[in-house]
Amino acid sequence: MTAVSDHQRRSGQRTRLPLDAVAADLTSAVAGEVRFDPGSRAAYSTDASNYRVLPLGVVVPRTPEDAMAAIAVCREHDMPVLSRGGGTSLAGQCCNAAVVLDWTKYCHRMLDLDPDTRTVVVEPGIALDALNHELRSHDLMVGPKPSTHVSCTIGGMIGNNSCGSTAQAYGKMVDSVRRLEVLTYDGTRMWVGPGPEGLTDQLRDSLCDLADRYADDIRTSYPDIPRRVSGYNLDSLLPERGFSTAKLLVGSESTLVTVLRAELELVPIPAAKALVVLGFSDVFTAADAVPRVLRHHPAALEGLDGRLVQLEHSRHLAEQAIQRLPDGNAWLMAQFDGDTQDGADAAARDMMRAVQRHTGATATLVDDPEREADLWSAREAGLGATAYPPGGRDTHEGWEDAAVPPERLGDYLRDFERLLQRFDYESSSLYGHFGQGCVHTRIPFDLRTADGIARYREFVTHSAHLVVDYGGSLSGEHGDGQSRAELLRIMFGERVIDAFGELKHVFDPRNRMNPGKIVQPRPLDGDLREGSAYRPWEPATHFSFPADDFRFSRAANRCVGVGKCRGESGGVMCPSYRATREEEHSTRGRARLLFEMLEGDVITEGWRSTEVRDALDLCLACKGCRSDCPVDVDMATYKAEFLSHHYHGRVRPPAHYSMGWIPLWARLATTAAPIVNAVTHAPGLRRMIARAGGVDPRRELPRFARARFTETFTGDEDLAAASHGRVLLWPDTFTNNFEPAIGHAAAEVLTAAGFHVEIPDRTVCCGLTWISTGQLPTARRILKRTLRILEPVLREGIPVVVLEPSCAAVFRSDLPELLHGDEDAHRLAGQTRTLAELLAERAPEWSPPLIGGSTVVQPHCHHHAILHFDQDRELLAATGAEVDVLDAGCCGLAGNFGFERGHYEVSVACAEDALLPALRARSPETAVVADGFSCRTQIRHLLPEARPHHAAELLAAAIRGESP
Template sequence: MSTRHDSRTRWPLDAAAADLADAVTGEVRFDSGSRAAYSTDASNYRALPLGVVVPRTPEDAVAAVAVCRAHDLPLLSRGGGTSLAGQCCNAAVVLDWSKYCREVVAVDPQARTTVVEPGIALDSLNDRLAPYDLMVGPKPSTHVSCTIGGMIGNNSCGASAQAYGKTADAVRRLEILTYGGQRMWVGPGDHGLDPALRAPLGSIVDRYAEDIRRGYPHIPRRVSGYNLDSLLPENGCDIAKFLVGSESTLVTVLRAELDLVPRPGAIALAVLGFDDVYAAADAVPAVLRHRPAALEGLDHRLVQLEHSRRLAERAIHQLPDGNAWLMVQFDGTDQAEADERARDLLADLTAANGITGILVDEPEREAELWSAREAGLGATAYPPDGPETHEGWEDAAVPPERLGDYLREFHTLLDRFDYGASSLYGHFGQGCVHTRIPFDLRTAEGIAHYREFARESACLVVRYGGSLSGEHGDGQSRAELLPIMFGDRIITAFGEVKSLFDPGDRMNPGKVVAPRALDADLRQGTGYRPWEPHTYFAFPDDGHRFSHAADRCVGVGKCRGADGGVMCPSYRVTHEEEHSTRGRARLLYEMLNGELIDDGWRSTEVRDALDLCLACKGCRSDCPVDVDMATYKAEFLSHHYAGRLRPRAHYTMGWIPLWARLAAPVSPLVDALTHTPGVRRALARAGGVDPRRELPRFARHRFTESFSGPVGSGTHGRVVLWPDTFSNNFEPQIAHAAAAVLTAAGFDVRVPRRSVCCGLTWISTGQLATARRVLRRTLAVLEPALRAGTPVVVLEPSCAAVFRGDLPELLDGDEDAHRLAGQTHTLAELLRARAPEWTPPRVTGPVLAQPHCHQHALLGSDADRELFDAAGADLTLLDAGCCGLAGNFGFERGHYEVSVACAQDQLIPALRAAAPETRVLADGFSCRTQIRHLLPAAQPRHTAEVLAAALRDESP
């Protein structure tokens, strides 16, 4: 007997994994790290999968299902993993379609249809359809990451469902596979359905037809339950629409044919303000008479939370007076038509007492206002004035004309259960309300309270003729409550349908039919007792608990978007769940939970997941709930390598401030060695650096040695110009340029005479004890300036971000650390805030700026935009994601391909497309280094250099 056969006999899962690896060309992962990354979705639930299969093609999935059938293993298809009701986590083999199965098979512009594989994300598909001036109608708020397959599984909707309906309304045909191996294309009518299924399904529909007609609420947003109403003769007996929303419990979807809609020629947005959310809901029928394309509501509580977390500041300032608002979108063939429809609404409704209104028809302002609505989950998950909130009753729907009365009763129910001032918002035009509620899911009493509330809420919704789910599906949160909505006969019909398509209950078991209890499998629950390790960072926004920080992710998957913002560059390149911010957060949670990953800080699974984290900090600003994976990575690395050898790059790149200081006296010799081809490659390998990277050249004279200051009149006061490692040792001309600009603006410029450092490279490599020592020394050197309130101008964005963010969290409680955080300014910030009347020199022509990731995350670019506007420049701030170098990351061996792919994704193409006369602006040393490496002709410059050159041009 072979060893392999013996292993299969003794270990059934190992045998299944081996058979899957033999059968599919994609990836098969039954390791702890992969299972941890897929242990939950955006819900309250957790279930460790048996393993993960990443099919390369739909045929791969067919092979995987056959192997699972042979081993009698449960199966779950997963798209973006953003489900809020628990339908995307199960103790099953998970098929993750999102990495490879993203093809657009066909587009028929005349018929307005497309055939796609299920793993393609909605935004990516719509980008592919843009040349045809077509799009998919439904658009959930997770459009950057939700996949078409996931939308089909959940019958997703979004704000645009007001005009275009649910996903079921967009599906024309589906190619499906049953667990038993029956493969077919189905659509309207039952002619495509396998004969073994056709007659029994028809019998079920015949026997329960009257129950279906009576028991299904006739509202726009009935998402709960199976779509048995689509099988009625009067509805065309549409098998494809029936299967939409079945949450992977009946079939596996291999491909989908979708109906498309024309992109609107123009849109206009009317925003109405009301005294309260109930008045806004009462106005919905009057607004609907104007046939809007979208009708969304939000209350004052949501706006307060967004304001406190600065999620949608620009949008909030645009809202008309009121304590609740309706956002009403109108489409038109041109802007005049869209505007006219919006003005008609405003004229009709604002004449009523207490209603205010504005018209918005500028795309940028419209996008800002929609961002306020889409930021709802992020704003409400962790309110600063209360406990964390949860899904569990977040998307019920009622008839739109009864929405106001329903909300009044629902609010009374919230008060009775002492759940406080939960925010109410959502798709008011279709009666669908979103909210997150502060359920206590950690104690037996709190969980029992949650269960009772859910049952009473279900009864309330049914009394209003509504649906338990209006968008997110049933999953585990609501499936147990379906008998309250549908009654026993229809629930029996659901069971018969399930038994027909999946007689062994192998497809996503425990969801919809024979569901697991709504209070079972909770990610927290009464057994929740995570490990609370000692940490270097204070994690003040998480109650000083690393376990809370690691559990902060709520799973909405924004980190899996293909473009826009910075987060998450490694996911954009790899399309791997474990290399997304969310996937890494899941592994950290499992590490602290200790069941699946039980070796704590020594975990190789967590280390490997964090290895491709660029520490760009993009998630700190782009993540709706402020997950800060760069900080988590630094904390993990500090403990993982405690007391043992580190990767060589940690000693070379991590200690570069020290090596730079030591190299200064012999910099010509060092440069000669590091740039002699054979020697350079040997040194790179010895230092853990990729030999394809050219090491930066040292300057002949450091800035601190050549600066002759203090200089300047001091009209606007004294400033400290921070001599960061990169400007001081490698590009001192930048620091000299900054001194010239500050002097011209009327500042008295001083530079520390003793060696100082922000500790960035030690932080990014997780050498936090050393970073603390470096930072304490820096505070001692800066003490006089800190006591005097002197601004500190920092030219390198990553160093400024350390002072603003990392420093006060590493030295929590040190008042000088907090003073330095408050006194740190970028060059643009200082010039605009402390010398607003100073007119900068004229900068002519186009300027293309690549914001440093840390600046994007912690500092912002508003001051830079204002400064260059004042200089008369035609400035474009790129939204091209991370440059990919990210400090030491892009230099380290094993990271080169990912680093370059990040830059080639959007940044380098954008620079290549720029006009020849365009100035390229990049304040980050990493950004400039990467651009010079990949596109030498671009010649990137720092803001200080551009302004100083303009000053020289203006000199007489």
């Protein structure tokens, strides 16, 4: 990759700043981490918005005092500063040519909790879900809950004045903030709260004067609606609002002060909840019904239209929830809280009867927590469903959260729909916090051509006038940033805009705090991530990327920045982020670096980039993002593609030759297994072998079987006795060479269920280890050979049962993308089954013997992401056992990853996150099931007493009446 990128040419080179001197001074002054390297700047170049600006550098403070020291250095060098939370802003608040303070790695502590007064003091980097988890034992929680609750931070929520569905009951973040410890750019540190307490005399006098002079303008210009988030909270300075400096600063988007600590007011967790879903003929009729529902005082009132549900169904999101929706083409979801379930149910039924009587809506009431969670997941899946509608144009934020008076919502939506049609835009969906008049949508703006960008500007300008005509706010949740700040004059008028400028000058006279946002804003069509000169490098690739128009650049630009990969619990994504809390080791951070690699501004070496290589190094290739990411980013595939090109024609790391070629070495080793095992486990020799193979010496190498499964399998010659016909049992490398007993157990189960079991007559391989190490040309050759060997099986449509989840995932996912267009590759993808899938589909009448007891299951990450675990859960439950399927994330070994030198600590940290604590907490008689060879190996290494088994072994033992 050569030449200067188009983005670099179109934007021009900024005057070179003395960044080396700044970085050196920061390093001397700050105990935390200072990063001005290209990789860090690339990882923080954008947020969840349409904008992209390379930061000057990144500081990761260890304490609030560390942040003070960093800002002091920035002040000496006149450097702008941006305080960043979870980086999920949709309006460009986190994009700036500034020194970025990332609070999330270290400053995420709960400092003081007073359950009696229901207050808590926290550092700004703590994520909302993490804080609520700590508060749960006291039956308390933070009131607002944005849809990004897994990753959004308290500091970010304060900066954006966040809301969420619970704002119906608890208000915006401004309603939860009691006091703030803040730092101005000039170095003034203070606790501010109700009244002028904590302010310097100068700040107090300036704010009082500002409030006196602009009081009437504020009262007349600020819309009296529940979801006004646009603009500064000047209304908090009014005497009737109590003159709260803390509340004034909420929603100021890091443009006035840096928040060091926050004191929040908490609310009790509702004792009981009931959810009513009302179905309507269209979204406008649903919106018309909002005032009638509000008369019953729901705790939450959300709306979603039929397009959102169709998109979720087509992308297999929240499918169980969709099946539970009542008839209709738009829905309102009304939650009622109560001290008892009977009380919550009664309130819900009263509303349901009243609304049905006057509107004829269909309805269903849900008070089961699991079903409620499913239905809320349908609402929260909105962004993932609407970003890339199948067969439609990509959609964008930019006008995604306007709010109007709830009683006027139906008429507003009709006028907004007409405006969309006038501009030839079709909204991907209309949904949101209808009870407070806030509407979310993503629109297929053309942000890559001059005409399209001009049309975008014209549309949002007309939209701003429409919202203001309805007495609404340009932003009802996401803030102004760069998307809407330029339009604030339409909403507030000249006088209030002047007041905004004066407020900015009071706190930040040098305009160094996140400049270009809210006051003196950058153009809403400037700094676009794409733009009219967007022309990324389009490299030739091994994978086809069919979901991205067969273009790697689209795959690298797929991430929309909502940061679900930065969650701290639940799901699989992203284990390396959970272990390191590093942005560049999240799925999102890696996607940013790949995007920047193709842009060429700051990552300039293309496939040879060491910054991208280092970011991908800790990717476990678990594929968790393939299923857990709202927009299906597939970092495991991107990593394999990158590694293939990065090491093309170069010497690879030793582990690529040892672990990457393990199918070959395993086949050779089993011919002399006793000798090989003795050598690889001899204390002195083991370390030498590990060092030569790039393996961490703390890892014990797996023992090779004395005889392969394919050598000892005899099968059953009586095909006629098999009531369900033939099946090919795939002898994967790990089952065949390390644990052949699993293969025999599976054959026993299949035979008992009425299948005639066969195995390939020649050595076969799925190429998994070559794929995971990026040796893709070799993997293609191996897969083509495998297809030739399986040709008769494929022609006859015989199911191929694969016991190792990662190998099955190769056939289902990697194979058709590596050999796209090869019909046999697509046939094998379609014929591949797990053991549970085959039994459910071909032998539904067969039930395993009852064994009872309890079983704890660790699903393999690839099983979770590609194959899904529902049928496996049902099969194990059919044994009569009490089955606990862990939601513990990745085991941390992940094939070759956990063996490689330099990965041991991260690998163990992943296991200790949730898996090992769950296994330690089980009762001794509880069986442990883990179908993945990596999972079993990790558990045996770190918790040998757990004795994990493959599900096939459990079932076969039950057939024999034995313990596994």
